[in-house]
Amino acid sequence: MKPKVIDGGEELDVAAPRCFCGKIARLQTSWTEANPLRRFHVCPNSSGRRKKGCGFFVWVDVEFPPREKALVSWLLRRLKELEKDVGRRQSIERKLMGWLILSWGLAMLLFFWQFL
Ligand SMILES: [Zn+2]
Incomplete structure (x- = not known):
């Protein structure tokens, strides 16, 4: 029988081994600087760094050659920087929109004031 792969949104072509609990190992992708985009199998009872399961x-x-690893790490860092930048700009945009609405409200108030 071909082992079923629990994917978690990942590729399905990797046959999953069984962990020491006898469960089908979970496929995950590493996003660390040391092992960017490298996939691994872990115990499905593990979660994060604290809970290790079995x-x-x-x-x-396989590990990326040093040059490729450096390149992927750099690209991931750059992506994070850009995402942060987009977040900063969106927050500025929201503030500016708030000020715009407020100033429009004020302008309207002043405009209708003269008819009172
Ligand atoms: Zn296990």
């Missing part, structure tokens, strides 16, 4: 862990992909 401790089962195996890499799926």
Whole structure:
């Protein structure tokens, strides 16, 4: 029987091994600087760094050569910077929109004031 892959939104072509609990290992992708975009299998009972489950862990992909690793790390860093920048600009945009509405309200108030 071909083992079923629990994907979590990932590719489905990797056959998942069973962890020490006897469960089908979960496929995840590493986003760390040391191993960017490298997939691995872990115990499905693990979550984050604190809960390790049975401790089962195996890499799926081979490590990137140093140059490629540096390039991917740089691209990921750059992406984070740009996302942060977009967030900053959106917050400025919201504030400006608030001021625009407020100033329009004030202008309207002053305009109708003269008819009182
Ligand atoms: Zn396990």
